[in-house]
Amino acid sequence: MARIRIVTDSASDIPSGMYPGVTVVPLAVTFGDETYLDGVTLTHQQFYDKLIESDELPTTSMVSPGEFSQVFAEAAEAGEDVVAVVLSSKLSGTYESALLAARQFPGRVHVADTMNATLGERIQVEYALRLRDEGLDAASIARQVEGMRDRVRTIGVLDTLEYLRKGGRISGATAAVGEVLSIKPVVWVDGGEVKQLGRARGSKNGNNYLMKACKETGVDFAMPHCLGYTGLDDKLLVKYMNDSAPLWKPHVDELPVGSIGATIGTHVGPGAIAVAFYAR
Known part of the structure; x- marks a missing residue:
């Protein structure tokens, strides 16, 4: 062969x-x-x-x-x-x-x-x-x-609305209000396209939303899975991993992590965190 x-x-x-x-x-x-x-x-x-x-x-x-x-x-x-x-x-x-x-x-x-x-x-x-x-x-x-x-789920929490505004996906007024209220959009890949799944107020609620989405769907830890971040450092992702430890610690010793580049980073900007996994 x-x-x-x-x-x-x-x-x-x-x-x-x-x-x-x-x-x-x-x-x-x-x-x-x-x-x-x-x-x-x-x-x-x-x-x-x-x-x-x-x-x-x-x-x-x-x-x-x-x-x-x-x-x-x-x-x-x-x-x-x-x-x-x-x-x-x-x-x-x-x-x-x-x-x-x-x-x-x-x-x-x-x-x-x-x-x-x-x-x-x-x-x-x-x-x-x-x-x-x-x-x-x-x-x-x-x-x-x-x-x-x-069965593949890719879900992310954005840290800023600025790049959605720059890309014309939301208006300047929506972005301005969102920044004042510290709105964190939650996006996912659905039917091959990036769509909004929901939104959370503040990073802590963003992390909670992500954890809830993973828990409700169910992660198949026997299949490949990965976490990632946009921007120059992974501190927001490290915080999420610590917060979500009860979700993954019983199944795996550590989580694979990668940096997310230009294809998605252009549209979401720095400070986003994301997870990808096969649903159970």
Whole structure:
């Protein structure tokens, strides 16, 4: 049986080189007239430094079919089959790019639409790795990843409304009132898109809302799970992890944590915390 390479895009927020046998293809991030490769020529730290200083929101561009073709060709030359686990088709043209490129390698490249982003995409890559290590072939892995994606929950609490205002998702007046009242929007990925789940007043209530959502849904700790944060430090996430210890301590010794980059960070700004898991 052919060896299997897992390919994903940088919206998964998996650092390049983190997992053997996983290739991360970068999206492009543009500030004004300067374009960077997410995670390659622009680290998450550099991204937030620029985001905080910038008056205009940056834009992110999908991975092109040509970029995927190059990665798929390298895998084929190495005798590997490919499973591409990519950003939600509702959020980006990256999935269509991967499909277009896959047509050049019939039977060798299989594309799974995660219908998710950031940590919710990352844990599906981790699930694909697990299936690969169990000996499944590439087509079966892609099928199983898509078959389980409806169980994936990605939920986050925002620290500021400023970036929703900058992106035109809420009005200036709504943002101003929200900041005065210390409103923390709670968002989640639903049907492949980021939507508002609710809102809380103050960080403590935001944390409580997140804990309640996890408890009500039920976390399958036997499956991949992850927490993440936007911005330059993880202190808000560390507080949430301490507050929510009764939820996870009986099941696992520690929680995997990652930094959330440009794809979602552009829209939510620094200070957000998020969890991704498979529902029980």
